Amino acid sequence: MPKILRIINRFNLGGPTYNVAYLTKYLAPEFETLLIGGDKEEGEDSSTFILDDLGIKPLIIPEIKREIDLKNDRAAYKKIKEIISEFKPDIVHTHASKAGALGRLAAAKMKVPVIVHTFHGHVFHSYFGKAKTGFYKSVERYLAKKSSAIIAISPLQKNELVNIHKIAPEEKVKVISLGFDLSRFFTQREENRKKFRSEYLIDEDEIVISIIGRLAPVKNHGLFLKAFADIQTRSSKKVRAFIVGDGETRVQTEQLAKQLNIDFVDFPNEKRKAPLVFTSWIKEIEFPLAGSDIVCLTSDNEGTPVSLIEAQAAGKPVVSTNVGGIRDLLHPEIGLLSEKGDVKKFAENLLFLVENPEKLSQFSKQATEFVRERFHYQRLTREMAELYRVLLLKGHE
Structure with missing residues (x-):
């Protein structure tokens, strides 16, 4: 049974938490999933009820924070490597920027066969200044080379990643929209x-x-x-x-x-x-x-x-x-x-x-x-399982 280690920035209320929750709960039974992530930050509403309602018990790594913090980031990176060593995943799938950086670096270091990352937001404009945005682009291009596939959650986002910001080549970026229980x-x-x-x-x-x-x-x-x-x-x-x-x-x-x-x-x-x-x-x-x-x-x-x-x-x-x-x-x-x-x-x-x-x-x-149908979780889990199967075949060639 292929094992998936799914890593999210933090369990706050929003699309990414719903996304990882439904993927963890409803992905095809041929996959075993372990969900890990940081806790919500001060001022954010908790998404615990989403996980509780689905009977999901994630592993919390409190050192995973949204902002760059070398002490916390090093500690989180070390813990992720330890989890990879113990769980031995066939796929590491990261969601959002901080989890994407720490998780993909750890997965590459530990030689995980398949590494996938989902972009949930737009980290390249509006939030940061020009210098900081340029730094993030360089980091994401480097991490994309370590990735087996990049997932965009809309066609517009794929266009930004491929043609505007040139984060990854088109063949590496797949569009899989979010899914929910509506x-x-x-x-x-x-x-x-x-x-x-x-x-x-x-x-x-x-x-x-x-x-x-x-x-x-x-x-x-x-x-x-x-x-x-x-x-x-x-x-x-x-x-x-x-x-x-x-x-x-x-x-x-x-x-x-x-x-x-x-x-x-x-x-x-x-x-x-x-x-x-x-x-x-x-x-x-x-x-x-x-x-x-x-x-x-x-x-x-x-x-x-x-x-x-x-x-x-x-x-x-x-x-x-x-x-x-x-x-x-x-x-x-x-x-x-x-x-x-x-x-x-x-x-x-x-x-x-x-x-x-x-x-x-x-x-x-x-x-x-x-x-x-467009945003139903059953469509999400079906498309993700199909991608995983293809990547696992390629990863073990």
Whole structure:
């Protein structure tokens, strides 16, 4: 039975954790998998419930951190080598940048037959300055030479890796989209909608516009607030905005709301109606999605945001910035895109949906079918198993 050592940066809430969890749980039974990774960082929401629900017990290496730290990095590298020596994997598959560096270096040193890496985000722009980005590119090109295959999670990302940043040759880069268990978004929609809207004091005729995810600089919640403030003054409909999530820019976002004269409430700590509602994290994300009418994403940079896949699974049209792999996620008739930072265009896209209920209904119906097979975990595990089989044959030639 081929053994797979799967390594992730950290078990925080997001696409990579879902990806490794489903691959660990549902990969073809011919493979044995050991999952290891770092813990979530301060200010991040834990993904423990994802692993617990699937009965997965990962091995935690606390020294694996997002930022470069020579002491921790050396310790993590040493531990990974020890695990490889003991587990004797046929494949080491790393996910995201830090795990990708430490894991691939350790696997190459220990002469693991097959080394695979998945890029989950866009590490080459928006986050870092020019010098740091150039350094990361050099490191990734070196690591790509040590890899049997590189996995991009969208065609756009493959184009960036191959043609724009020249990280690896085209034949080495495979596109395998993320996969999720989306079944909870297909059922009990009306029941969940009534429950959420009752709890959060939402009237039948109010249109709810939600943004879901971590509050961080790169997510640019300021764009969301400015666009909402704009449509509040221009729309003939009753609109409310919901910010679902939490993070380091929470206070800053609240301050901007005050500057824009948007009345807001911290729910459920303060139970009253307001145009803007901060809910913090909601574990059962199908509830706010069912209760929403439009879902937004305003990021300056993204990989393949889970929130937009889940939104479409829940039958919600999307208004988003056109960054990262987002265009690959959206049916052209479901998502409305604008360039990052463009408040005017973002607000126009929102207003179009708010003022056109027939379009809102049409987009909603198309959304679910678009993602049902494309982002299902069964497709993910099937495609990954096929790739592993091919690489194992090549590795043992």
